[in-house]
Amino acid sequence: MEKRGVPPEIESWFAGRGWRVRRHQSEMLAADDAGRHALLVADTGAGKTLAGFLPTLAAFTPSRLADEPPPEGLHTLYVSPLKALAHDVHRNLVVPVEEMGLPMRIETRSGDTPSDRKRRQRDRPPHVLMTTPESLSLMLAYPDSFSVFGGLKRIVIDEVHAFATGKRGDLLALALSRLQAIAPDLRRSALSATVANPQGFREWLAPWGDIDDVALIDGEKGADPSVEILLPIEERVPWGGHAATWAIPQIYEQIKANRTTLVFTNTRFLAEYIFQHLWNANEDNLPIGVHHGSLSKEARRKVEGAMARGELRALVATASLDLGVDWGDIDLVIQMGAPKGSSRLLQRIGRANHRLDQPSHALIVPGNRFEFLEAMAAQDAVNEGQRDGESFRPGGLDVLAQHVMACACAAAFAEEELLQEVRSSLAYAWVDETAWKRVLAYVSNGGYALKAYDRFRRIVREVGKDGVARWRLSHPEQAVRHRLNAGIIIDSEMLQVRFRNGRSLGKIEERFAASLAPGDTFSFAGMSLEVEQLKDMDVVVRASSKAAMIPSYGGARMPITAHLADRVREMLVDRAGWARFPDDVREWLEVQDYRSQMPGPGQLLVESFPHHERHYSVYYTFEGWNANQSLGMLITRRMEDMDLRPGGFVANDYALGVWGLRPVTDPAPLLSPEILQDEFIEWVQSSHLLRRAFREVAVIGGLVERQQPGRRKTGKQVTFSTDLIYDVLRKYEPDHVLLEAAWADARTSMTDVGRLANVLERAERELVHVQLERVSPLAVPVLVMIGRERTPEGSVDDDLLIEAESMASAAMRLDEREEEAD
Known part of the structure; x- marks a missing residue:
């Protein structure tokens, strides 16, 4: 094939801006000219x-067109994980198109796009359409999808790491398979700055997982980022807490010293909390904004515009x-609290500067001493260019069911042909004839226990004169119902x-409520409450004289990655490396090492000690909050069976603290592998976890509709419907496809069973197992969380200070005999 190179019009446009076409940009062009798919891994700011x-x-370009008319119809699809990103890229792409005078029309399509524009985009598609996985899947659910996408030449997937390994990635993988069947010459491109496993992503991107079809292109290396850890000027690194409000005065000085600062937090609550603290410190009345997913679309767009x-x-x-929202004038990125992963930190650092030849500047602000270690580990990983690995999982059956329905809305399909199409994606290569027939049976009638109800009859099977079995819609209205309800993102209730008696005490996140079962006790609104029942969207409780076994509700949390957790464990046993830590952190580790032991890589350290007439055990797992929370539930249940009279537990990313009225002399029986075969299954099924997971898969799989013509069901109505069906299926069809999908979700996303x-x-x-006479220094950060409650009215850090200082004093104090021996 003739080497075509970069067209002179593009070369001139780059030169006119004082730029040059970078190596990886020309290699992307060369891969396309050679008819290959491509994965580009390049730093933020590399273009x-x-x-x-x-x-x-x-x-x-005119030089490529050579007096030929420009291509008609849809030429390129751009898919991004965020609507805001698609709008931002649209704005930036229009500039070179207009300045080069290229005959191209570029449009965006998302859930916010007016319906008349969506119809026009199908009737007269633009040359480039920017969209999301959900909107793309909906476009494929129309009969005209074959003509709209028939001439498609390219699809560009931006920030592919952000969704390829989850359910949105499943949906996109199925859409890619369908598009490749409609347009066999389609070439796929994926872009990312933070892929740690390029081979896995090449396999995900390639039809039939053939990575030889996918060119791997590494971007030109830019300037190394500058990452520093902010420490208290005079005070010590805090023992507990994670909001890092101690740093507000220093952060405000940084804001004053820089042109624009982006402050990242790990939760929406903390975003509001930190914003309020900064606003209170804002003596100069500087313009400071806040941005998170719970704000209205108008509020987010207003802030985005002001930043731009x-x-x-x-x-x-x-x-x-x-x-990837491209704001080139950001001077500094501040990460409040633990970064949780090197890839996430790199992604956030990349929002600063946005120029490849100049370093991005970032500050990490640890909330406590373990978070300081995590910040050091992340800083080291960034300096070494190490990213967190992404693990792929089998595609979800609920997503596959939604895709099957979308295909049926477009046209009748032959089941064997569609199976081959589905299996061409890595996520669904595992689907065999048995699994396929189960999915088709579910989509056709809801399954054995529900097939008597007409409303679940969505598709019907017919054998044509050619002997080929094809599936078609049972009624045209099924297409309308599908398009109203299709989607993957389920809002948290x-x-x-x-x-x-009906008196309300407030609201808790459903994720936490799902882990509760009748009889469990937890702290809320300053009281110890016992769960009586979970009914619809209510947690019915009564005041309890028993101590709360679950001290606080957790909220949405990002767990520390396995990569970063391993680095923290290595730091704990690298005593020579402690010299670079602040004095108080180094002393904390030295006293721990003297009085107890360090949790080394490959082992599980458990410390047991009495404190305030209770017996405590701390398990140093480093497997993340979700896995530790699940382990706490299981251990306390097993302690009950062994008459150890558990009082409760508390967890963070690094450790699990459990207490009771009787000492644990040997933790081994509490940690036997059978706990995942016996207590785990019983707990998941008796708690609300499986019911919650079923609601999500039932909505995604189309069993329950959120939206009906002219009205939308409330969360309470959806919950009522799914709970009713769940009970029927558990009793009459326990091997139902959606129960299997729900169980898979409960094991992976809700309980993190792999890390457990x-x-x-x-x-x-x-x-x-180390038995101590009193609390150890390493145990303090997790144990001071006991009794803390994270409510919008409460403080995240300040309430911990008195208990932290008291417990820390006990942990760090040396006995007279220890001092003499020393």
Whole structure:
């Protein structure tokens, strides 16, 4: 094939801006010219998005067209995880198109796009359409999808790491398979700055997982980022807490010293909390904004516009701004609290500067001493260019059911042909004839226990004169119902906590409520409450004289990655490396090492000690909050069976603290592998976890509709419907496809069973039990969380100080005999 190179029009446009076409940009063009798919891994600021679009721009240049008319119809699809990102890229892509005078029309399509424009986009598609996985799947659910996408040449997937390994990635993988069947010459491109496993993503991107079809292109290396850890000027690194409000005065000085600062937090609550603290410190009345997913679309767009125009001095945000929104004038990124992963930190650092040849500047502000270690581990990983690995999982059956229905809405399909199409994606290569027939049976009638109800009859099977079995819609209205309800993102619900007489105490997140079962006790609104029942969207409780076994509700949390957790464990046993730590952190570790032991890699350290007439055990797992929370539930249940009279537990990313009225002399029986076969299954099924997971898969799989013509069901109505069906299926069809999908979700996303299994494996291989006379220094950060409650009215850090200082004093104090021996 003739080497075509970069068109002169593009070369001139780059030169006119004082730029040059970078190596990875020209390699993306060369891969496309060679008819290959491509994965580009390049630093933020390297021109990734422009590289992804370069083959599209080249196809419309006069030198490539050679007096031929420009291509008609849809040429390139751009898919991003965020609507805001698609709008931002649209704005930036229009500039080179207009300045080069290319005959291209570029439009966006999302859930916010007016319906008349969506119809026009199908009747007269633009040359480039920017969209999301959900909107793309909906477009494929129309009969005209074959003509709309028939001439498609390219698809560009931006920030592919953000969704490829989850359910949105499943939906996109199925859409890619369908598009490849409609347009066999389609070439796929994926872009990312933070992929740690390029081979896995090449396999995900390639049809039939053939990575030889996917060119791996590494971006030109830019300037190394500058990452520093902010420490208290005079005080010590805090023992507990994670909001890091101690740093507000120093952060405010940084905001004043820089042109624009982006302050990242890990939760929406903390975004509001930190913003309020900064606003209270804002003596100079600087323009400071806040941005997170719970704000209205109008509020988010207003803040985004102000940032783009350079009108804000600081913006406090969550993961809603992690991805590629291009604001080149940001001087500094501040990460409040633990970064949780090196890839996430790199992504956030990349929002600063946005120029490849100049370093991005970032500050990490640890909330406590373990978070300081995590910050050091993340800083080291960034300096070494190490990213967190992403693990792929089998595609979800609920997503597959939704895709099957979308295909049926477009046209009748032959079941064997569609199966081959589905299996061409890595996520669904595992689907065999048996699984396929189960999915088709479910989509056709809801399953054995529900097939008597007409409303679940969505598709019917017919054998044509050619002997081929094809599936078609049972009624045209099924297409309307599907398009109203299709989607993957399920909003998290809040549940009311109330007494039986109806008096409400407030709301807790459903994720926490789902882990509760009748008889469990937890702290809320300053009281110890016992769960009586979970009914619809209510947690019905009664006041309890028993101590709360679950001290606080957890909320949404990002767990520490396994990569970063391993680095922290290595730091704990690298005594020579402690010299670079602040004095108080080094002393904390030295006293721990003297009085007890360090939790080394490959082992599970458990410490047991009395404190305030209770007996405590702390398990140093380093497997993340979700796995530790699940382990706490299981251990306390097993302690009950062994008459150890458990009082409760508390967890963070690094450790689990459990207490009771009787001492644990040997933790091994509490950690036997059978706990995942017996207590785990019983707990998940008796708690609300499986019921909650079923609600999500029932909505995704189309069993229950959120939206009906002219009205939308409330969360309470959806819950009532799914709970009713769940009870029927559990009784009459326990092997139903959606119950299987719900069980898979409950095991992976809700309980993190994989990392939970890691704890038990380490316990079986090398369990180290140290019995102490009093609390150890390493135990303090997790134990001071006891009794803390994270409510909008409460403080995150300040309430811990008195208890932290008291417990820390006991932990750090040396006995007279220890001092003499020393």
